[in-house]
Amino acid sequence: MLVSILLSFVYFLFFISLFYRFSFFEIDGFSRKYLVWVFAIKVLFGVVLIEIYSHFYTTRSAADAFKYYDDAKVIYAALWSHPLDYLRMTFGINSDALDLYPYYQKMNNWYLADSYTFYNDSRSVIRFNALVFPFAFGRYVVHMIFMCFLSLCGLVALFKAFMPFFKQRLASLAIAIFLVPSVLFWGSGVLKEGLILFASGYLIYYFFKWLKEDNKLQPGFFFVLFIGLMMLIKVHILISLIPGFCIVWWHVRKPQSSIYLKTVIAVVAVFLLAFAVSFTKEESNPFYMLAQKQRDFVNLAKGGFYFELQNNYKDTFYVEEKDRAKVLLANDSVNWRLADGVKFYRWSKEELTDTFIQKNQQTNSYRLLMHLDSSGSRIYVPSIEPNVWSVVMSLPIALSNVLFRPFVFEAANYLSLFAALENLWICFFMLLMLLFFKVPKKEEQAIFIFCCSFVLILFSIIGLTTPVMGAIVRYKIPALPYLFLVFMLLTDAEKLRNKFPFLKKFNR
Numbered sequence: 046m047l048v049s050i051l052l053s054f055v056y057f058l059f060f061i062s063l064f065y066r067f068s069f070f071e072i073d074g075f076s077r078k079y080l081v082w083v084f085a086i087k088v089l090f091g092v093v094l095i096e097i098y099s100h101f102y103t104t105r106s107a108a109d110a111f112k113y114y115d116d117a118k119v120i121y122a123a124l125w126s127h128p129l130d131y132l133r134m135t136f137g138i139n140s141d142a143l144d145l146y147p148y149y150q151k152m153n154n155w156y157l158a159d160s161y162t163f164y165n166d167s168r169s170v171i172r173f174n175a176l177v178f179p180f181a182f183g184r185y186v187v188h189m190i191f192m193c194f195l196s197l198c199g200l201v202a203l204f205k206a207f208m209p210f211f212k213q214r215l216a217s218l219a220i221a222i223f224l225v226p227s228v229l230f231w232g233s234g235v236l237k238e239g240l241i242l243f244a245s246g247y248l249i250y251y252f253f254k255w256l257k258e259d260n261k262l263q264p265g266f267f268f269v270l271f272i273g274l275m276m277l278i279k280v281h282i283l284i285s286l287i288p289g290f291c292i293v294w295w296h297v298r299k300p301q302s303s304i305y306l307k308t309v310i311a312v313v314a315v316f317l318l319a320f321a322v323s324f325t326k327e328e329s330n331p332f333y334m335l336a337q338k339q340r341d342f343v344n345l346a347k348g349g350f351y352f353e354l355q356n357n358y359k360d361t362f363y364v365e366e367k368d369r370a371k372v373l374l375a376n377d378s379v380n381w382r383l384a385d386g387v388k389f390y391r392w393s394k395e396e397l398t399d400t401f402i403q404k405n406q407q408t409n410s411y412r413l414l415m416h417l418d419s420s421g422s423r424i425y426v427p428s429i430e431p432n433v434w435s436v437v438m439s440l441p442i443a444l445s446n447v448l449f450r451p452f453v454f455e456a457a458n459y460l461s462l463f464a465a466l467e468n469l470w471i472c473f474f475m476l477l478m479l480l481f482f483k484v485p486k487k488e489e490q491a492i493f494i495f496c497c498s499f500v501l502i503l504f505s506i507i508g509l510t511t512p513v514m515g516a517i518v519r520y521k522i523p524a525l526p527y528l529f530l531v532f533m534l535l536t537d538a539e540k541l542r543n544k545f546p547f548l549k550k551f552n553r
Contacts, residue, residue, distance in 0.1 A: 052182065057190055060190065061081050074215050092189070094110060101458070111235075112154055113174055114188060116171045116174075117172075131175070135175045150412070189234060192233065193233050195243040196232045200246055202250035204222050204223070207222070231518075241522075241523050245282055251265075282503065292495070293491050308494055308498075319331070336429050336431045342512060349363055352412060361392055362390070383409070422461065423513055424513070440509070443507075446511075450517065464514075481536050492534070504521060
């Protein structure tokens with residue numbers, strides 16, 4: 046315990062020293078000491094998250110905060126006996142080779158990311174932990190401090206990218222980017238959210254840097270680099286950013302015409318393209334994939350058992366939670382059996398669309414991948430069909446689920462209550478926006494369209510595919526700073542300060 050505290054303190058001071066060592070953290074009108082305070086707050090939130098998961102999520106293999114770390118231990122163990130294996134698995138160098146499969150058999154989440162969930166790319170977090178292990182000496186809290194620093198770097202990059210659009214409102218911009226409670230909480234744990242904040246922040250930073258600089262080689266290189274990183278971490282976040290990138294780039298190239306006209310043209314073009322694509326084959330039809338992901342997530346929310354058939358490492362077998370009495374438990378994870386005739390779903394890890402139903406032959410022996418209890422926070426999501434019209438008709442409920450749920454009366458635990466109270470703040474700022482509405486200034490229009498585009502697309506994807514409130518709370522984290530920036534851009538700050546004079550002290 047004492048060693049963990051001392052090592053954590055050393056790394057905490059080390060990262061603070063980087064704020065003063067590198068010019069990237071030098072921001073006009075914004076003291077570096079504020080970054081130190083934000084970093085300290087993030088670490089505090091990270092400690093709280095660890096305590097919550099330690100005391101209330103006692104099934105470690107099912108707790109996101111720990112299960113990827115535990116899987117990374119398997120990779121780290123190879124560093125001393127087979128260092129090349131460690132490097133291959135950590136950096137993805139021929140990492141699908143059969144000789145590495147014995148390592149993956151000891152993990153619970155390496156294959157599940159590619160099996161049946163749209164949002165869960167577990168390998169990115171496993172690899173992050175594998176990279177940190179040699180520096181952390183097995184101290185979990187050090188992994189958290191590393192993640193806090195990375196996510197804060199991404200938020201600093203986002204702040205610097207948006208600064209030119211909010212020169213007179215730096216304090217408000219800082220609050221929207223650094224101090225949104227759920228972003229602080231989920232972005233400070235050893236979770237995918239921290240990596241998303243890091244990669245997406247730098248991606249946007251280098252995009253705007255590439256737009257305004259004459260020498261486009263260096264920012265262009267890093268822009269492409271972070272596109273690749275986003276594809277490895279969360280490809281749907283990248284997809285949600287692309288339309289905004291395209292509209293802003295078009296507006297910079299042709300500033301004479303209205304950006305709103307460009308946006309309407311882009312929306313119509315995307316709609317027509319989507320309509321045309323919806324008639325293509327299933328494997329290239331994005332609406333079919335969206336509907337498939339929704340069905341997969343609904344099944345995941347129902348809970349159940351996920352297996353591999355011994356000597357068949359490419360297929361996943363799923364038994365519904367309601368049939369758990371027909372699952373014959375084993376003392377280890379590799380010799381499970383199913384009652385003769387029990388129904389299960391089977392699909393290839395490399396092809397989600399080939400799911401089919403079979404009845405078990407009792408002679409088969411299975412390896413348990415994961416058992417999930419049915420989710421207690423399931424909510425209704427409209428069942429979507431693989432076509433444009435079904436998706437459009439489902440959007441109102443999908444967006445309202447993401448924006449406003451959980452409600453306070455739906456809170457079943459402290460985390461959901463925390464999220465519900467934050468949703469009340471969203472409603473409060475939305476009301477202020479309506480009461481003190483203003484049209485964005487010409488110099489604010491590009492960033493307004495960019496933020497709106499990202500929020501609407503990401504919230505739509507989440508709302509259409511996610512039937513679990515607890516998952517929605519986490520998945521919308523990357524878009525929350527942009528949502529609050531939209532509220533800022535549509536709220537007349539001058540009228541608000543005249544109405545409430547005490548706000549004039551915050552006039553920055």
